[in-house]
Amino acid sequence: MSLNFLDFEQPIAELEAKIDSLTAVSRQDEKLDINIDEEVHRLREKSVELTRKIFADLGAWQIAQLARHPQRPYTLDYVRLAFDEFDELAGDRAYADDKAIVGGIARLDGRPVMIIGHQKGRETKEKITP
Incomplete structure (x- = not known):
């Protein structure tokens, strides 16, 4: 079984x-x-068709597996690709910072936007580090 693919x-x-x-x-x-x-070319078409078929009929556990996949994109991955001038904000004004939540101000097509998302880490060590 490949490490990049689920069962x-x-x-x-x-x-x-x-x-x-x-x-x-x-x-x-x-x-x-x-x-x-x-x-x-024929195999690539077959792969696209098979992918559509499999993903059209996912169960709840399979959806959860995809959501938890270690190689899925996280908030900062999207921020780097889609936004300009991202300034991350941190802390809650009570001297605490939740490393799993990322937020900040950025620009999307020149317009200022607020971004909030989760960034829990890719490796086990990153996920449990306080």
Whole structure:
């Protein structure tokens, strides 16, 4: 089982591994005049279709697994990609700061906005550090 995929995503992982393998073979054997582009294209379409099918019928536990996935984007990931001039605010005026909550002022398309989200850390050590 791949570390990047959850149990219910394994069919997708296997298909992606096959695509990667075929692509690598194609690159290595350019001298042999092997054209597998059509097969790779067909497998990519199949992967998209399989992904849609799997994610259209997720159960509650599978949704929770996705929400808790260690590689899912967190608030600061979105902030770096979508906003300009982010100034993080911290503390609660009672000399405390919750490291799991991130907030601040930024600009979105030139307009000032307020951002609040959670940032719980990716590794166990980050999650339990006070």
